[in-house]
Amino acid sequence: MAGRGWSWWRAPIWAIQLATGAKSFVDNPILGSPRLNQLGLHAARVRIAHRLAWWRRQRLTRHLPPADRLAFDRDGYICIPDFLPADEFARLQHFLLSFEGLGREHRQGDTVTRRVPIDGELARQCPEIGRLLGARRWKSLMRYVASTAGEPLYYLQTIITGHEGPPDPQVKLHADTFHPSMKAWLFLTDVAENEAPLTYVPGSHRLTPARLAWEKGKSATVAAEGDRLSQRGSFRISMDQVSDMGLPAPRKFAVPANTLVVADTFGFHARGTAERPTVRVELWAYRRRPPFLPWVRLDLLSLPGLALRRAQMAYRLTDFLSDRGLLQQHWAPSGRKRALDR
Secondary structure, three states: OHHHOOOHHHHHHHHHHOOOOOOOOOOOOOOOOHHHHHOOHHHHHHHHHHHHHHHHHHOOOOOOOHHHHHHHHHHOEEEEOOOOOHHHHHHHHHHHHHOEEEEEEEEEOOEEEEEEEOOHHHHHHOHHHHHHHHOHHHHHHHHHHHOOOOOOEEEEEEEEEOOOOOOOHHHOOEOOOOOOOEEEEEEOOOOOOOEOOEEEOOOOOOOOHHHHHHHHHHHHHHHHHOOHHHHOOOOEOOHHHHHHOOOOOOEEOOOOOOOEEEEEOOOOEEEOOEOOOOEEEEEEEEEOOOOOOOOOOOOHHHOOOOHHHHHHHHHHHHHHHHHOOOOOOOOEEEEEEEOOOO
16 A cells, blocks of 8 residues: 555545545545455445435426436437527527637647636626526526536537547546536537547446446456546446447437537547547536535525636636646636637
8 A cells, every 4th residue: 555655644535535526546545445446435436426316316307398307317318409599599609609718728639628618797798698598498407417406617618629649538438427427518510420529328327237337346446457537537438348238339419500418427428539620619518516415406606696607716726726736737728719719
């Protein structure tokens, strides 16, 4: 254990993290202990987190159309073409694609992700944003998949492929973390099959006995043998392993603009490959709540006046910690750009 960097004064912190969403097998020797995970530590965290998530979801079905609930429970995602009326989407699309905003960029291999937080000022400039984020169906979809009534973080997101560099690690099928979490994409541009579409393995959000056994086996070896992202809790998986679980081939979301996809990213998903340099733009939502809290609605950061400020606040907090050597900031300022700029 000494070689793994045990600092015993930190042991209480590592122990407390067992009851949080902490997921790194290399930053916490308790979470990453092969022995404890062979005995079922990781599997127990996964099992408890999923029971709580589905318990909370049962309390968030109000206003959710039954067809949406059935689709999600079966597949792990809901895909809705023509989500907004055509004229309203056209106004939203025009505003967001022409808006010049200050964003942040993160490069992974040959792909750059750029995000501009959607805040209260942006919503005031574009009434369609406020109507969309406040719409009953939109909110019910976000809440059910995220298993919380708390507000997501919202961004104008651009995916740019074709830079010089190694392969993008996000093209490998993976789960974001060990517990249910939500991401949503309202596509503002058409996405072709060869232009880095979102892909998702239908039904892979369900915690079946086969999935739980795979999680347990992976957790016992990943700290010593896994790739960097798997070691940090975002398990990668091969297609052979997907098939061994009895799961189908991934679905590629080659879809037109104005398609909404809301997904549980415990399910296996990836960014599809691109045959040429591409630019994909979406209104993107993200919500990963603490997995072991039973309540559905208590979330002080979702109060009016705070909900649409959290993305900027998160950047500033990470900058503050990074400047003091306490955390690494992966998102660099990108300057003022439009969504389609490379």
